[in-house]
Amino acid sequence: MRTKDLLAAIATGLWRWDDATGRVSLDAEAARLLGLPAEPVELGEAAIRSRFHPVDFAEINGVVQLAVSERTLAEARLRVVDTRGRVLRTVRSRSRPMKADGGFVLVGTLQEVPEPQPGTGSAHTPVTGDWRRSREAFLLDAGRALAEARSTAEVLRVAAGLSMPGFTPDGLAVFGIEGDRISVIGHHGHKHGDERPFTEMTLSTDYPAAEVIRTGRAIYLPNPDAYLERYPTAWPLAARFDRVSWAFLPLINAGRTIGAWMAGFNHPVTFTPDERSVLTTVARMLAQALARASAQESQHELSVGLQRSMMPTVQPDIPGMTVAARYVPTGGGLEVGGDWYDMIPLPSGRIALVIGDVQGHDVRAAGLMGQLRIALRAYASEGHHPDAVLSRASRFLSGINETVQGADPRFATCLYIEVDPATGLLDIARAGHPDPAIRMNDGTMLVRPTSGGLPLGIDPDTDYPTTRLVLEPGETMMVCTDGLIETGGHDLETGWARLREIIERHDDGEGAEGLERLADELVQAVHGPSSHHRTGPLIDRREDDIAVLLLSREGGSCGVGTGGRMPRQPVRRTVLTVAQAEPERIGEARRQVRDVLHDWADPDQVDSAVLMVSEMVTNVLLHTDGDALLIAEISGERGGRRIRVDVADGSDELPHRRSPGELASSGRGLMLMELLAGAWGVDPRGDGKSTWFELYEDAGAGGADGPSVPGSAGVPGPEASGGPAGPSGGPEESVPELA
Structure with missing residues (x-):
């Protein structure tokens, strides 16, 4: 009997599909099964497509491609339909694809699949629509979950939780490559230590995972006999897990095999084409997720290395002072940017604190930051003053910008602070950077305005004036980059x-421990808790780099005690210089007074204090040749506190009362002092004078109920040209700044 006659007797037809020409040849039985006349015929691909259910035909290409890559048979169940789309029968196609020029040639058989009888096991086996819909939903969910996994551990957790439609593995293992050996990246469904025998294998070992990595082809073992027959040497290692079916698939990314994936089953799996297709798709997504996670982890490791190499370790043993610092890189990419801090010992025995931010969040910004930090260290170590250090650094960065071809120039903000640990004296030069903030003895935080120039690198001839402040015992200074301020x-x-709010509610601890805790609180308030305490970056996405530096001077009354109660009320004090050349700083003087009085009981008294300060400072700038030194100090218990404000100048001319006309624009300064202050006066000094006033929290607005004490220099006479001048309007909003 001929082969054709034998196949016809068992209702099996032959077909040949040439993908390159798009022609399909059918014998008589194959034609009959497809609803055509029972005679040999050659048709085009479109005519054959019309004989199959569209959902089933769409999957043939995937099944064939899978068989081509695995060099196995292509099997598929296909529903045959008539011209009206009604299902005539279901056929099983079994064929072996062979590569050919321009595509492949498929040669195989078609055989009718009998309808399952009710009550039989096969009646409950999903073979078409429902199973395929479940598979598609599973693959969508798996793809989304694997795409969102950001680390190797997360990828493995997702893989372990995959519940495949109809056949769920109870054991998984992911193998990698380390030189000429295989490694176990992770596993699920095994006890700790079960992976050890597999970590000693070379790639030449007669083990399924090793062969898959060598060849790049999947291996399916549907039963223990198949495993034992093909891998007798490795069988004892697998037998102890009591599984009955195994699938080993290559993990291929960008055309390169990066490992193997093992799925073990405790129930028989025949690995039909549909099941193999699901496993192959999962393996492909798993390989991409592992490669992506590995790249991110490599970048993270590189960024941490760069971060640690660029960020110095601050000295914890400065006499009488404590320092804490944090650096948090931006999220994504190499996680490096242009923010930095530094601490430099100076030839004078002082310490320089530096914080800065190079424009950008990329490798170039990190490189410029490293160069600029080294340059600043060199200039500071030569003994230059703060203004000279920044001027030289600006010329250095401008020179780099001029020599870099085809790249946009970069600038950098910077704050340079020379610290005298013995006295708490701070000499500050600022280049476009946020001002420092001071946490005073009673926990109040004030932003301290400082003079400044343009960011580094914009104008090589920019001058950087120096501001001098004093860090009192018990006070803490914070300097930071704008990422800490503006995030969110x-x-x-x-x-x-x-x-x-964060700084003022912080409960101080003992010395360095309390300062380290404050540094953590500042960062966590912006980004949440870090999984890498102090040494590593946070794991969430970040908008900008963060650098923060804290300096605390020991002594004094350090903050809030247990339950937020003050053991004793310290003095709250702020000092500000307003230079003749900087009349715009009168507005800063008003803001400083408002900040000092932020918790004062009577807002009218706050407005009065702001108005009197504006009058006093404006008077100095108008009627003397020197600068105005403002000192504001609050003392006493809350509810009964006193604020004393002194404005000192270099003129020895005492003010006296004047009688301004109705339309006069000046001459009402002393009248305001008498009306608004609880007490006021003028104290002569060897190098000038100090005009002062006091307000009392329990006296109410206007100061009428407080002590009425004229100045210690005696009762001022009529106002002269050295007296207060300026408008006599209401609170701050009605007091114009000098132009």
Whole structure:
């Protein structure tokens, strides 16, 4: 009997599909099964497509491609339909694809699949629509979950939780490559230590995973006999897990085999084409997820290495002072940017604290930051003053910008602070950077305005004036980059308000421990808890780099005690210089007074204090040749506190009362002092004078109920040209700044 006659007797037809020409040849039985006349015929691909259910035909290409890659048979169940789309029968196609020029040639058989009888096992086996819909939903969910996994551990957790439609593995293992050996990246469904025998294998070992990595082809073992027959040497290692079916698939990314995936089953799996297709798709997604996670982890490791190499370790043993610092890189990419801090021992025995931010969040910004940090260290170590250090650094960065071809110039903000640990004296030069903030003895935070120039690298001839402040015993200075202030959609004003709340509610600890805790609280308030305490970056996405540096001077009354109660009320004090050349700083003087009085009981008294300060400072700038030194100090228990404000100048001319006309624009300063102050006066000094006033919290607005004490220099006479001058309007909003 001929082969054709034998196949016809068992209702099996032959077909040949040439993908390159798009022609399909059918014998008589194959034609009959497809609803055509029972005679040999050659048709085009479109005519054959019309004989199959569209959902089933769409999957043939995937099944064939899978068989081509695995060099196995292509099996598929296909529903045959008539011209009206009604299902006539279901056929099983079994064929072996062979590569050919321009495509493949498929040669195989078609055989009718009998309808399952009710009550039989096969009646419950999903073979078409429902199973395919479940598979598609599973693959969508698996793809989404694997795409969102950001680390190797997360990828393995997702893989372990995959519940495949109809056949769920109870054991998984992912193998990698280390030189000429295989490694176990992770596993599920095994006890700890079960992976050890597999970590000693070379790639030449007669073990399924090793062969898959060598050849790049999947291996399916549907039963223990198949495993034992093909891998007798490795069988004892697998037998102890009591599984009955195994699938080993290559993990291929960008055309390169990066490992193997083992799925073990405790129930028989025949590995039909549909099941193999699911496993192959999962393996492909798993390989991409592992490669992506590996790249991110490599970048993270590189960024941490760069971060640790660029960020110095601050000295914890400065006499009388404590320092804490944090650096948190931006999320994504190499996680490196242009923010930095530094601490430099100076030839004078002082310490320089530096914090800065190079424009950008990329490798170039990190490289420029490293160069600029080294340059600043060199200039500081030569003994230059703060203004000279920044001027030289600006010329250095401008020179780099000029020599880099085809790249946009970069600038950098910087704050340079020379610290005298013995006295707490701070000499500050600022290049476009946020001002420092001081946490005073009673826990109040004030942003301290400082003079400044343009960011580094913009104008090589920019001058950087120096501001001198004193860090009192028990006070803490914070300097930071704008990432700490503006993250989360904040601007400078709302960002500082957020930080003020954190700093003022912080409970101090003992020395360095309390300062380290404050540094953590500042970072965590912006980004949440870090999984890498102090040494590593946070794991969430970040908008900008963060660098923060804290300096605390020991002594004094250090903050809030247990339960937020003050053991004793320290003095709250702020000092500000307003130079003749900087009349715009009168507005800063008003803001400083408002900040000092932020918790004062009577808002009218706050407005009065702001108005009197504006009058006093404006008078110095108008009627003397020197600068105005403002000192505001609050003392006493809350509810009964006193604020004393002194404005000193270099003129020895005492003010006296004047009688301004109705339309006069000046001459009402002393009248305001008498009306608004609880006490006021003028104290002569060897190098000038100090005009002062006091307000009392329990006296109410206007100061009428407080002590009425004229100045210690005697009762001022009529106002002269050296007296207070300026408008006599209401609170701050009605007091114009000098132009």
